[in-house]
Amino acid sequence: MKLKIAVLAGDGIGPEVIDQAVKVSDAIAKKFNHEITWRPALTGAAAIDAVGEPYPDETHEICATSDAVLFGAIGHPRYDNDPLAKVRPEQGLLKMRKKLGLFANVRPTFTFPSLLDKSPLKRERIEGTDLVFLRELTGGIYFGEKGRRDGGETAFDNCVYTRAEVIRLAKKGFELAMTRSKKLCCVDKANVLETSRLWRETVQAMEKDYPEVTVSYEFVDAVAMRLVQWPNSYDVLITENLFGDILTDEASVISGSMGLMPSASLGSNIGLFEPIHGSYPQATGLNIANPMATILSAAMMFENFGLLEEGKAIREAVNNALNKGIVTEDLADGGKAYGTKEVGAWITENI
Amino acid sequence: MKLKIAVLAGDGIGPEVIDQAVKVSDAIAKKFNHEITWRPALTGAAAIDAVGEPYPDETHEICATSDAVLFGAIGHPRYDNDPLAKVRPEQGLLKMRKKLGLFANVRPTFTFPSLLDKSPLKRERIEGTDLVFLRELTGGIYFGEKGRRDGGETAFDNCVYTRAEVIRLAKKGFELAMTRSKKLCCVDKANVLETSRLWRETVQAMEKDYPEVTVSYEFVDAVAMRLVQWPNSYDVLITENLFGDILTDEASVISGSMGLMPSASLGSNIGLFEPIHGSYPQATGLNIANPMATILSAAMMFENFGLLEEGKAIREAVNNALNKGIVTEDLADGGKAYGTKEVGAWITENI
Ligand SMILES: CC(C)[C@H](C(=O)O)[C@@H](O)C(=O)O
Ligand SMILES: CC(C)[C@H](C(=O)O)[C@@H](O)C(=O)O
Numbered sequence: 001m002k003l004k005i006a007v008l009a010g011d012g013i014g015p016e017v018i019d020q021a022v023k024v025s026d027a028i029a030k031k032f033n034h035e036i037t038w039r040p041a042l043t044g045a046a047a048i049d050a051v052g053e054p055y056p057d058e059t060h061e062i063c064a065t066s067d068a069v070l071f072g073a074i075g076h077p078r079y080d081n082d083p084l085a086k087v088r089p090e091q092g093l094l095k096m097r098k099k100l101g102l103f104a105n106v107r108p109t110f111t112f113p114s115l116l117d118k119s120p121l122k123r124e125r126i127e128g129t130d131l132v133f134l135r136e137l138t139g140g141i142y143f144g145e146k147g148r149r150d151g152g153e154t155a156f157d158n159c160v161y162t163r164a165e166v167i168r169l170a171k172k173g174f175e176l177a178m179t180r181s182k183k184l185c186c187v188d189k190a191n192v193l194e195t196s197r198l199w200r201e202t203v204q205a206m207e208k209d210y211p212e213v214t215v216s217y218e219f220v221d222a223v224a225m226r227l228v229q230w231p232n233s234y235d236v237l238i239t240e241n242l243f244g245d246i247l248t249d250e251a252s253v254i255s256g257s258m259g260l261m262p263s264a265s266l267g268s269n270i271g272l273f274e275p276i277h278g279s280y281p282q283a284t285g286l287n288i289a290n291p292m293a294t295i296l297s298a299a300m301m302f303e304n305f306g307l308l309e310e311g312k313a314i315r316e317a318v319n320n321a322l323n324k325g326i327v328t329e330d331l332a333d334g335g336k337a338y339g340t341k342e343v344g345a346w347i348t349e350n351i
Numbered sequence: 352m353k354l355k356i357a358v359l360a361g362d363g364i365g366p367e368v369i370d371q372a373v374k375v376s377d378a379i380a381k382k383f384n385h386e387i388t389w390r391p392a393l394t395g396a397a398a399i400d401a402v403g404e405p406y407p408d409e410t411h412e413i414c415a416t417s418d419a420v421l422f423g424a425i426g427h428p429r430y431d432n433d434p435l436a437k438v439r440p441e442q443g444l445l446k447m448r449k450k451l452g453l454f455a456n457v458r459p460t461f462t463f464p465s466l467l468d469k470s471p472l473k474r475e476r477i478e479g480t481d482l483v484f485l486r487e488l489t490g491g492i493y494f495g496e497k498g499r500r501d502g503g504e505t506a507f508d509n510c511v512y513t514r515a516e517v518i519r520l521a522k523k524g525f526e527l528a529m530t531r532s533k534k535l536c537c538v539d540k541a542n543v544l545e546t547s548r549l550w551r552e553t554v555q556a557m558e559k560d561y562p563e564v565t566v567s568y569e570f571v572d573a574v575a576m577r578l579v580q581w582p583n584s585y586d587v588l589i590t591e592n593l594f595g596d597i598l599t600d601e602a603s604v605i606s607g608s609m610g611l612m613p614s615a616s617l618g619s620n621i622g623l624f625e626p627i628h629g630s631y632p633q634a635t636g637l638n639i640a641n642p643m644a645t646i647l648s649a650a651m652m653f654e655n656f657g658l659l660e661e662g663k664a665i666r667e668a669v670n671n672a673l674n675k676g677i678v679t680e681d682l683a684d685g686g687k688a689y690g691t692k693e694v695g696a697w698i699t700e701n702i
Contacts, residue, residue: 141543156511157545162504163504164504189593190435191434192493194507225600228604229604246572246575
């Protein structure tokens with residue numbers, strides 16, 4: 001396969017972890033006979049500094065004409081501390097999601113047996129946890145009309161969903177459930193919100209097209225509880241943008257493997273793949289950041305091209321590194337800690 | 352003191368646990384020389400069955416002319432399974448909050464040493480947890496305009512806040528922080544929502560009036576994570592209605608003492624006090640429900656009247672019952688389980 005991949009390294013540790021994922025992907029390309037053209041572009045604080053805009057048109061052009069986007073991390077303390085500021089890296093993120101049509105954010109939470117004890121939860125609560133959130137990413141209150149009235153004394157944010165938006169997200173959820181344990185949970189607040197009632201009635205109407213999938217409907221507050229109590233009782237969960245923002249972050253800390261969690265944001269044409277962790281500014285340039293989540297994001301990228309063997313090869317190499325203790329300091333637990341580059345190199349060699 | 356207290360027992364186990372809280376309150380009144388007039392009224396499914404309305408005008412009349420409301424639980428499977436139905440108990444709840452002006456929901460989460468092992472979290476993560484959420488309860492997306500357009504194909508919910516609404520909630524937060532460790536966390540999503548930016552700028556402007564209070568600002572997704580990781584790093588948290596709904600439920604399961612957590616909803620005139628647990632329909636009439644959360648809600652009620660000794664006497668009696676193992680089956684752990692009435696009677700006698 002010939003693949004054009006946009007690389008948005010971003011801020012903080014972004015460039016360092018992206019470098020490792022690129023090395024690993026190149027090794028995969030070599031082994032499985034693919035040709036990857038990497039197309040770097042600016043984003044985040046780096047882009048604001050360079051051209052005054054967190055998601056410049058030129059970057060969009062590169063992304064929109066690529067087969068996928070590999071993304072590092074954005075966010076810089078210079079901008080982060082003031083959400084009331086005019087230009088902020090997050091705006092670039094939202095613009096990118098919207099312009100690339102990335103409507104489905106796929107956020108798996110799974111456990112690595114060797115890391116179970118890092119979880120804040122008791123072992124028996126999380127063993128076997130393997131769930132995926134599908135979060136709607138280009139609608140809802142994030143993108144509805146917002147503003148002020150009464151001379152600034154009243155603020156409003158409008159949450160809007162159309163049936164078509166719910167259908168395309170839910171479809172991905174049903175399809176994913178079919179490849180897994182055929183259990184789907186629709187998370188909403190249908191006892192209060194009209195948008196949630198639209199979500200629920202739409203998903204209910206789709207059930208007949210997937211007779212093998214068992215669908216449950218739960219309120220967002222109940223899910224926020226059960227995720228901590230019995231995370232392993234969930235499989236595929238679908239939800240709207242804001243609920244997804246809160247719940248996927250909550251879910252990310254339960255497994256003890258947060259630093260390893262990849263994610264994908266999918267549209268009809270293009271997918272974006274990124275670690276769920278942030279830009280970790282304090283670690284910038286120190287060669288200590290854990291590159292595994294970004295490397296596993298590259299695995300998701302290959303899998304999304306239908307290249308399942310390629311994805312599996314990456315996952316196995318990461319597992320081997322974990323089992324052999326070839327890990328960065330966050331996972332070293334008193335043992336030897338390797339650098340970002342060394343972990344990346346070991347995984348690359350073991351492809 | 353002469354107190355008129357509306358009693359809304361509600362559905363499921365509501366009447367049983369309320370009975371115990373009434374007995375305990377009567378013992379307090381006797382010991383400390385108060386006079387309580389109890390004024391029962393219908394709510395929830397019970398009210399729908401009787402008069403077709405979950406919060407009838409007559410009930411409102413009784414509440415509005417009382418000094419406080421003691422509330423059991425609402426929710427019945429007959430209505431719960433269908434949030435798309437026309438008349439639902441939740442609507443009564445929202446109407447009650449609005450009509451009584453209960454704008455501040457106070458939700459403490461604390462630990463009982465003897466129950467620490469019931470938590471899904473590891474002991475070292477939760478030891479010493481003692482936090483309080485102040486959730487705004489009569490504004491935001493719950494009460495904004497909502498509906499459909501395009502022949503039902505588009506749904507919307509409007510989230511609206513005025514500066515005055517933020518100020519009155521935040522004021523309670525600052526005041527509460529002053530009586531505790533002087534740490535206040537404002538939870539918002541100011542990097543995305545205009546209403547959150549109003550919240551943040553309003554709270555920032557109030558900081559100068561409470562120079563002793565240290566205020567932090569955190570995004571709702573970050574708080575959803577840290578609540579699981581380090582709940583004992585929080586003290587007082589203030590937030591808007593929907594975020595509060597999700598986060599207070601999440602917080603409730605971390606301590607292992609969920610079945611014991613009381614809550615208060617305060618307005619300018621009147622307060623409502625209730626356990627955070629639900630109506631637990633399967634346990635109705637079996638004399639097995641744990642009455643302690645409702646009894647502790649009565650403690651909050653006395654404290655809200657400024658009767659701190661009275662509240663303390665109740666808390667001590669509940670602690671004694673826990674230490675002596677006078678508990679219902681949810682806490683019995685293989686030991687002897689007492690009935691709802693027996694636990695209530697023991698606490699009453701030990702006032
Ligand atoms: C940075 C912020 C705008 C963003 C969001 O809320 O979507 C982030 O929290 C995320 O989940 O990717
Ligand atoms: C029943 C529902 C309307 C209610 C809410 O969302 O406020 C409940 O979840 C609560 O937190 O009291």
